[in-house]
Structures are given as C-alpha cells and as structure tokens.
Amino acid sequence: MRIALLQVASPAEESPDDRRTRVGRMVAEARGADLVVLPELWAAGYFAFESYEERAESLEGPTVAAGRRWARDLGAHVHVGSIVERGPDGSLYNTAVLVAPDGTITHTYRKVHVFGYASREAELLTPGDALEVAPTPFGPLGATTCYDLRFPELWRGLVDLGAKTVVVPAAWPAARREHWQLFTTCRAVEEQVLVIACNAVGIQEGGVVLGGHSRVVDPWGRVLAEAGTEEGLTFCEVDADVVDTVRSQFPVLRDRRWPAVDAPGGVPAL
Numbered sequence: 001m002r003i004a005l006l007q008v009a010s011p012a013e014e015s016p017d018d019r020r021t022r023v024g025r026m027v028a029e030a031r032g033a034d035l036v037v038l039p040e041l042w043a044a045g046y047f048a049f050e051s052y053e054e055r056a057e058s059l060e061g062p063t064v065a066a067g068r069r070w071a072r073d074l075g076a077h078v079h080v081g082s083i084v085e086r087g088p089d090g091s092l093y094n095t096a097v098l099v100a101p102d103g104t105i106t107h108t109y110r111k112v113h114v115f116g117y118a119s120r121e122a123e124l125l126t127p128g129d130a131l132e133v134a135p136t137p138f139g140p141l142g143a144t145t146c147y148d149l150r151f152p153e154l155w156r157g158l159v160d161l162g163a164k165t166v167v168v169p170a171a172w173p174a175a176r177r178e179h180w181q182l183f184t185t186c187r188a189v190e191e192q193v194l195v196i197a198c199n200a201v202g203i204q205e206g207g208v209v210l211g212g213h214s215r216v217v218d219p220w221g222r223v224l225a226e227a228g229t230e231e232g233l234t235f236c237e238v239d240a241d242v243v244d245t246v247r248s249q250f251p252v253l254r255d256r257r258w259p260a261v262d263a264p265g266g267v268p269a270l
C-alpha cells in the first residue's frame with residue numbers, strides 16, 4: 001500500500017479558508033496513494049489558541065467536507081488530521097477524522113491527552129474519553145494525537161481493541177524533535193503496530209517552530225520514510241502484511257503477564 005504524508009504549514013497570516021484551498025492543491029499531487037495523512041489542527045492552526053472558538057467546526061464543517069471531496073477525487077482514504085470540533089453541547093474537542101474513498105467518515109478520535117505545557121489546548125479543549133478501532137484496507141486502524149505519544153497505556157488500549165495501524169496527526173515543536181523520533185519508533189516496536197505519524201511544519205503564533213519529520217515506522221522499528229522540515233508530500237510504500245509477519249515471527253504481545261492473565265481486567269487474548 002502507498003502512503004502519502006502531507007506536512008502542512010499554518011502561518012498566522014493565512015485564513016483557514018485560504019489554507020484549505022492551498023492544501024487541496026497539494027493533496028491533488030498525492031494521486032496514486034491509498035492513504036493520505038495530514039497533521040493536527042492544520043486548518044485552525046494548533047497554536048492559534050485565540051481563534052479556536054471562531055474556527056471550531058462540526059464533522060459537517062468545511063475541513064472534513066474538503067477531506068471527503070479529496071478522498072472521492074483521489075479514490076483514496078484521507079486522514080484529515082484533526083479539527084477543533086464543536087460537539088453537540090458546545091464543548092470543543094481536538095478530533096481526528098478518517099474518510100474512506102467514497103467520502104464516508106469511517107473513524108473519529110477525540111484527543112485524550114490535551115497539552116498544557118506552553119500551550120492553551122488543555123484550558124480550551126475538552127479531553128476525549130473513548131478509543132475506537134475501525135476495519136480498513138490497512139488493517140484494523142486506530143488514532144492517537146500528538147501528545148498522546150507519551151502515554152503508552154493509551155496505545156496498549158488500542159492494541160487490546162485489535163489495532164494494527166495507528167495514525168498520529170501532530171503539531172510537535174522542533175524543540176523536542178528527539179522525543180518525537182524516539183516515541184514514534186518506541187510505540188511501533190513496543191505495540192507491534194505500523195505507526196503513520198504526520199507532523200506540522202513552519203512557524204505559528206508565538207513564533208513556535210513545528211518540527212516536521214513526519215515518519216512511517218514499522219513494528220520492527222524500521223523507519224520506512226521520514227520527511228524533512230519543509231511543507232509538502234512524502235511517499236512511502238508499505239507491505240500490508242508487515243504487522244502480522246512481525247507479530248508471528250516475534251510474538252511479544254502473546255507473552256504479556258500483567259495484569260495477571262486470570263485477574264478481572266487481565267490481559268485479553270489477542
């Protein structure tokens with residue numbers, strides 16, 4: 001399967017409408033990919049905290065609508081990255097969305113670990129409280145968003161639900177690039193999943209520099225593709241069977257012993 005990671009810059013002076021139009025032109029260059037992945041809150045701008053309220057949208061809003069159009073045009077899955085979602089009760093969430101080639105939404109995930117270090121995300125957004133795994137041509141697929149990379153128990157929760165591929169939209173600053181590279185590799189090896197991690201680039205509000213280096217890491221820890229710090233597409237060819245192959249040749253997940261296998265809430269059978 002062919003994956004396209006699209007690193008997006010979200011400069012403060014560009015409106016979300018102009019950004020969607022510009023990004024749409026880059027998405028069109030991904031023709032031939034089976035899955036196109038975008039970063040976290042690229043349309044609103046992750047660090048545009050003052051604008052979250054105004055730029056919040058529902059799953060019927062302009063960013064997901066654009067993703068649905070792009071998916072149909074390309075005949076590919078499009079992971080729209082995440083949006084500032086306004087929920088039915090008015091609460092705001094950081095919600096990741098996957099769209100199938102026919103334009104239907106097949107997976108959503110509300111970021112559980114909202115970020116509060118040099119960030120107003122934790123003050124402005126409500127944390128999600130649910131994990132879901134959806135069947136896809138890339139295997140059972142889940143998502144975690146950016147800061148969630150630091151919380152392995154969330155990832156183990158996805159594995160327990162059957163995930164074999166995990167998409168990670170991110171707005172991870174360049175200041176902690178080493179952590180980004182370490183955690184994306186570590187989660188892939190530890191959870192024996194294919195990690196498809198798409199980061200933002202450029203300079204956002206407050207002069208924060210986003211780190212890029214979007215990457216695809218297989219469950220053996222091989223980095224199949226890694227972008228630089230420029231805006232644009234990075235392509236990667238992935239063997240669809242790689243997760244099953246690694247899990248059967250090196251069956252670490254089968255050897256789990258904690259919580260105790262026969263205890264309530266103990267290790268589920270995989």
Ligand SMILES: NC(=O)CCC(=O)C(=O)O
Pocket residue numbers: 040046115145146147148150170171172173176179
């Ligand atoms: N957007 C984020 O969640 C940023 C997370 C981050 O910078 C970090 O964990 O470090």
